[in-house]
Amino acid sequence: MRREWLALFAIVLTLGRGVVREIEKSAAREIRQRIGDGVFTVKIAPDGVDGLAQGRLKTLTVQARDFTLNGLPFTLEPERPQSGRIKQFVLQMKNANLRGLRAESAQAVIPEVYYDKSLALSKRIFRLSATGVGACEIVVNERDLAAYITRKYAPYIREVAVQITPEQTTVQGVAALFVGEVRFKAVGKLTPRDGRYLDLAEVQIQIEGANLPPESADLLRQFLNPIIDIERDLGLYDGLAVDAVVSELGKMRALGRVWIPEKRE
Numbered sequence: 001m002r003r004e005w006l007a008l009f010a011i012v013l014t015l016g017r018g019v020v021r022e023i024e025k026s027a028a029r030e031i032r033q034r035i036g037d038g039v040f041t042v043k044i045a046p047d048g049v050d051g052l053a054q055g056r057l058k059t060l061t062v063q064a065r066d067f068t069l070n071g072l073p074f075t076l077e078p079e080r081p082q083s084g085r086i087k088q089f090v091l092q093m094k095n096a097n098l099r100g101l102r103a104e105s106a107q108a109v110i111p112e113v114y115y116d117k118s119l120a121l122s123k124r125i126f127r128l129s130a131t132g133v134g135a136c137e138i139v140v141n142e143r144d145l146a147a148y149i150t151r152k153y154a155p156y157i158r159e160v161a162v163q164i165t166p167e168q169t170t171v172q173g174v175a176a177l178f179v180g181e182v183r184f185k186a187v188g189k190l191t192p193r194d195g196r197y198l199d200l201a202e203v204q205i206q207i208e209g210a211n212l213p214p215e216s217a218d219l220l221r222q223f224l225n226p227i228i229d230i231e232r233d234l235g236l237y238d239g240l241a242v243d244a245v246v247s248e249l250g251k252m253r254a255l256g257r258v259w260i261p262e263k264r265e
Contacts, residue, residue, distance in 0.1 A: 025124070038067025047087060055084030055117030065094040070235050075263040077116075080129040084117030089134075089260070098234045100151050102144040104251070108258040110134035128260055136240065136258035141251040146171075149227065156223075164190070164247050169200060171224070175207075182207050186224060190252050195241030197226035198254070237261065 024042045041063050047056035062073065073091075089110040096103045112132030119125045146162040149171065153160075160173035172185040188203030203224070205217045212220065230236050238261035246253040 038064055040064035040067070047085075055115075055121075057084070057086045059088045059090055060086050060113075061090040061092065063092045064096070067093075067095075068097040070099060072236060072239050072261060074128055074260055076128050076131060076260050077263050078129055080116040080127050081118065082114035082129045084115040084120060086113040086115065087111065089113040089131075098236075101140065101148040101228065101234060104139045104141055104144075106136070106138045108134060108136040110258060110260060113260065131260040133257050133259045136256055138242075138254045139251055140254070145227075145252070149173075152233065164250055164252055166247055166249065169247060169252075171200060171227075175220075177207075183209075184220070185209075186220075190227070190245045190247055192242040192245055192254070192256075193226065195243065195256065196230045198228040198230075198242065198245065199225040200227055201225075237264065 024044050028040065028042045043059075043061045043063075045058040045061075047058040064073075089108075091106070091108040091110075093106040094104070096106055110132060111134050112130075113128060114130040116125075116127045116129060119127055142162040142164045145164070146160045149162065150158060150160045150173075156176050158174050160171065163170045168187055169190050170185065170187050172183070174181050175184045185206045186200060186203050187205075188200040191199050191201035193199050193201075200221075203221055205212050205220050207216075211217075228234065230240055230242065231238075238259075240256060240258050242254045242256040244255045246255065
C-alpha cells in the first residue's frame, strides 16, 4: 500500500511539474508578443505542495537580456478574476533597450500580484488582474545616456558627451542655435521630478566657454529638461515612478516604485 501511495504521489508531482512548465510557456508567450527578440526565461515556484492547484505561486521570475522593449512586458486586465496569487513577481533584465535608451540592468520585485487561475490552468493563458507596489532599480551608463540624448534632440544637438560622477553630471556637445552652431557645456545633478521626469537640475550652462546671461540660460535649461520623460520618451505610461537617482562614476542608478499598469485599449 505504501508503494502505491508513493507511486501516486510521484504521478501527482510529475503532472504538477508539467502544468508549471505549461504556465511558464504561456507567460513566455505573453512576453514574446511584446518583446519579439532577446533571450529570456520564465520560472514559477508554487507556494507549498498544493500551491499550484490553489493558484498560489511563491514567485514568478522573468529573466531577460539583449532585447528592445516599447513598454512593460505585462499589463493588467482588472475585469478578470483574482483567483490566483503571486507573492512576488520578479523581473531581472540586462542590456535592455527602452525606446532608444539602453539600460545596463533593470530589476523589479512586485508583491501581491493576482491572476486568472482558471484560465491559466485550463487553457494555459496567463492574464494578470491586480497588483501591489514594489521596488525597482535601473542602471544606465554615461555612454548610453549620451547616445540617447543625441537621438532625442537631433538635429538640434549633436556630438554629445556625458560624464557622470558622484558629485555632478556634465553634458556637452554642439547645439544649433539661432546664431549658428555653438559648443555648449551644462553641469548639474541628475534629479527626479514628480516620479516621471529626470532633470539636469541646479545646472550651470556655458556657450563657447562663457557663462550665459540668466534669460538665455533659462531657455536652454528648459530645452534640455526633462532629459528623460518616462511616459513620453520610454512609453511607460504607468507602472513606474522614480524617487531617487544615485550618481556613480560613469553611471546613474535610478531607484523607485513599480507596479503593473492596466491594459490600454
